[in-house]
Amino acid sequence: MKRVLIVDDATTVRMYHRQILEAAGYAVAEAANGIEGLEKALVDTFDLFVIDVNMPRMDGYSLLAALREDARSSATPAMIITTEALERHRERAAQTGANLCLLKPVDATELVVYADMLTGGASA
Template sequence: MTHGKRILVVDDGMTTRLYYRSVFEAAGFAVDEAANGLEGLERALVERFDLLVVDVNMPKMDGYALIERLRGDPAGRAVPIVTISTEAAGADAQRALEAGANLYLVKPAAPAALRHYAALMTGVAA
């Protein structure tokens, strides 16, 4: 069952992108992917997404820069953004939230948590 909500997954790890895709598609989301921050920024500014799931450490543009650039553009101010990183230090979470992320999760994120937050942030009844 699909509800028409779209998620953009921005992560340089192909296996990670496939994992998120399987979790979100099973929950009814349409999923698009970007392999680095620059590609993610370009997609997010041109297309409409209901949620962005962004890795922090990526080539070409890291997740922090992607979020800051997106929040500085009228097209990207309102879209919810979840950052997911292997960085577990509180300073990393603080930096992501200051950049404009709505939530910071540490990898590996459990499927139930991913589904829960995606539903919550996109207004889908869980």
């Protein structure tokens, strides 16, 4: 079973993404901010990161940059999901190492399709 770490400061968003991904067969862990997400990523192994941009303590870009610098997580696929719709935000996500940048709210089917695409599927 593939493991996903969802990092978002909004509890309802984390719950929404968790329900969708667990229903699709993924094991899901959560973090409420970038620092907590980084701590979890450094002590555990994940197959996908789902990261919000605007969070307290450490934003999603800083978290992703730190993950890309660590050998254990540098190649792990990462999906940025944000309310920031400007092209410069997409560009920054890509420059920081995101494999994909989606706008909130994400359609449930779309989230699963992209998670499967980035990980090879929940049970793969």
